[in-house]
Amino acid sequence: MFRRAIAASAGFLVVALGILWASTSLGLFLLDREARSAIENELAWQKSLLASGGMAAVESDLTVDGQAVWESDWVYGLLDEGEFVHAVVDRRGELRAGFGGLSANRGWSYVFLEHEINRPLLAHRSALDQTHDIVIARFRVDEEFVLRELRWVGSAFLFLIVLPLSLVTGYVLSRGVFVRLSSISETAETVAQGEVGQRVPLSKRRDEFDRLSMAMNRMLDRLEALHRSIKDVSVGIAHDLRTPVSTLGGRLQLLEHDAEEAALVRKHVTIANENVATILRTFDALLRLGEVEAGRRRAAFRRVDLSELVLDVCETFEPVLADAGIELIAHIADGVRLRGDGELLTQLLTNLLDNVVEHARGSERAWVTLSADDRSARLTVRDDGVGVPVELRGLIFERFFRLDASRETPGNGLGLSLVKAICELHDGEIRIAPSSVGTTLETLLPRASG
């Protein structure tokens, strides 16, 4: 992490320096070239003067105020204008015209004048004719100095200020990222160790890291729920299948014992088969519960006439309840329709009525009521039996929860879990309503729009 920040800073520095030096060098190069070509042009001019009018013409060109040889003060005037400083000398080095303080070697060179002015000049000396040389020089311009200054100041700035600043910023930023990321990875690690309740802490900033953290937390919620349901299932399976399986084992031992007596053998086998059927029913119920909870059935939703459905199930269960000594009273509103899975809704009501038959001890009557308003349908199943103790009411929808702790009655404790799962699949809810007598289970299902 920090290596990256340092590498980035170093890279940036190198690039910035490179740009600075390249651009200043280019500028200096252009200025220099311009100066050289100006001097070359001037040389060409002087040579043409020589060709047309001889040395006299050259002298005359260089004469200022009647003088061919310049005064020292005149040089000041040449600074600003980028004018040329000339010097024409003979073989002996004697000045013929121009400024005496200018001297240079043949070819291009940088020189200083013998003068107070401290600025360097670009000079070129070449032969003018057989006996004379001419030196043409020009002061180096301000821009050159500016560029050079810029180059050094810029480099110093980059090294002394920008580099440390970018290192510090890089460090701070990456530390920030590092801290945020490690908080997320720590949580993931903790969860991986088994503490599925951990969540990533959120800062108040609501930035990308918080969004990532929130997404992770949602994922962890789901993981925890799945984990819990697997645990529940394992625990439930352990309890609720152990009994019929061990009963089955016992039955087979009896079978072994009574193997000679055909009538007993038949009896044992029949009961053993019933045990197996119970176990299979529990597995099927678990599978269906899993399927419903996974939400896959939602894709097959269509319009369901709930009134018809409820009526049909009531007609089916009326004799069953009657045989158990319970009178079924139904109040079903007409034309209640919603979007859903008809088969699952049938199973929902069937399970609720199964529940009344199996567990409502002491009931004489049961009521099924279907009513609706614009927004939802309300299906209530009520009995006047013993009821559920208040402290257990929250638990009845848990998997494998059985009111009857001895587990003598048939059933696997999954019926109401499935009812709840089916409700939730339809975006509805179920609750056990407070009632002084018996049990009232109230289901609310949102209606289709139209």
Added chain:
Amino acid sequence: MGSLFPAPTMINVLLIEDVDETAQFILRGLREAGDRGTRCGTVRDGLAEASQHSFDVIVFDRLLPDMDGLDGVRILRQSGDKTPVLMLTALSEIDDRVRGLNAGADDYLAKPFAFSELYARLQALARRQPLQERSVTLTVGDLVLERTTQTVTRAGKALDLLPREYRILEYLMQNQGRVVTRTMLLEKIWGYSFDPKTSLVQTHVSRLSAKVDRPFDSELIMTVRGSGYVISAFR
């Protein structure tokens, strides 16, 4: 296998199943019931066998080594073979049944199953009549069911049945002499693919029996313990 109700005529079954234990289990049961069973281990062999001989019913396993059983059934139907097909599967998702039926199977049974369940369904499939041949009147002993008017009489006396009771009776009479299981009734009469804990079917069949048998001197509807119900004029 002792709780099988003896069926009137022999059926010839083609079994396409790769798991040996399951195949042996089914073949032995068929043999003891007096029926014939032929076994193939792959879809390819099964289809070849079906094209060369005619069978009363084909039992098709869903998970076979060379191909998905569903595709096998599709190929069978595409070749014009209309033999009734029962699919066996270890998969038990709700949608699988629909998928099986859509592929051309006529019935679908999840493993594990009781042999009596399988047998009752095979008998029902083997004897099923196409729609045009269905008789307008069903008769069992002195019990007469008129499909056109949906009336039922026994010994000349009209019986007052609820719609569901009528449908149960009709189904039993269509399969007279053969066992109809509880699960078959749940699927056919109620359309339930789940198993309600309460003895739903038993309650309704008892009510039906009370109307059809009790006022008269002979019992036509019988319960076969461990299997289901059967209606027959003979014991």
